[in-house]
Amino acid sequence: MSEQHRQSGPSDERVEAVIGNLLRIGVIASALVVLLGGVLYLMRDGRQPHPRLDRFEPEELRSPVHILREAASLRSLGLIMLGLLLLIATPVTRVIFSVAAFALQRDYMYVLFTLLVLSVLLYSLFSGYLTGTGPL
């Protein structure tokens, strides 16, 4: 029969169901935070001329630390970025969860694969700090 019958720990179906719910909760939470930030932004700046987006000039809100600080003081754009950060963190959480699930199944080859994916994700999020080029 298939692999699943020889595995210990939670079944693949169970793992996938939990992951599915995790993703849904992440998306709903981030959408709500973005919406809250958006409403605050429109209430405060709604009548202002709209931001120039026809030429690329890097934004100031570029680091997780800075975003958290802005969001904590309930600045609207900071809140929006916090929601977006939550959204980006959702798939990362999914991968972390998968590491644990494969470990429970004693599937060490897949623990290794998943850790590889996780390290690429963390590298992407934090490499700016390592090279010193990212704002802090």
Added chain:
Amino acid sequence: MNVLEFTGLIAVGALAAGFLGALTGLGGGVVIVPLLVLLGVDIHYAIGASLVSVIATSSGAAASYVKEGYSNIRIGMFLEIATTLGALTGAYLVKIIKPEALSIIFGFVLLMSAYLSFRQRPRQHGTEKPDRLATRLRLDSSYPTPEGRLSYHVHRVPLGFVLMYIAGCLSGLLGIGSGALKVLAMDQAMRIPFKVSTTTSNFMIGVTAAATAGVYLHNGFINPALTMPVMLGVLAGSLLGAQVLMFAQTRVLRRVFSVVILALALQMIYKGFTGRL
């Protein structure tokens, strides 16, 4: 135009893009980028906003796909090694490639994606012999059919891996999910059943996009004022599209929308060549 009107306009456009993306199976990303460029938004901001909406739609849809029991997390996780590395490569290339060239590449990728997804037919999958590498990687599994669970064997793993790296590259370069190429790699190259390919592809898109998002964030591509209406609009539009898909006659809809897709692709190529970005 003030902030309120601008945000409303973008939100309506994003809603339409998400709807169109869900109905055509192309995803919201490939539709929202040309739309934003058409509205005069710099392509870097456009792909940044699109990428974020890709994570939202992929993660939002995953929960309902999971219930059906088609997706294969081992195939997904193994191939995500390739897509995330590709995404990093693509995200770094954005800084080097000129906006005009980006626009042209985008146009051609959009044409290719549209062609791939309209051409795709579920492949008849017979009783094939197991592949040694796939067996060692424990990629083989089974999926539900009306006649009970049907097991399948995965083939040509190295080819699939390379195609996934390319798909990841395009995703990182253009801020799209590149689902069409992911499905091609799994369904055609690796001979994975169509339903398993599409659902597993959706599962992988979020993680691939997250690998790009970190680099985009540092580069300042993610503008909150623009991304807010784009993310919320595309998410709502794609959820709506998924509902309509369940009971609508999609063949006619697809034909109508393929004209829209074609126009958007040509617009990107034209803007790239004329330098009107």
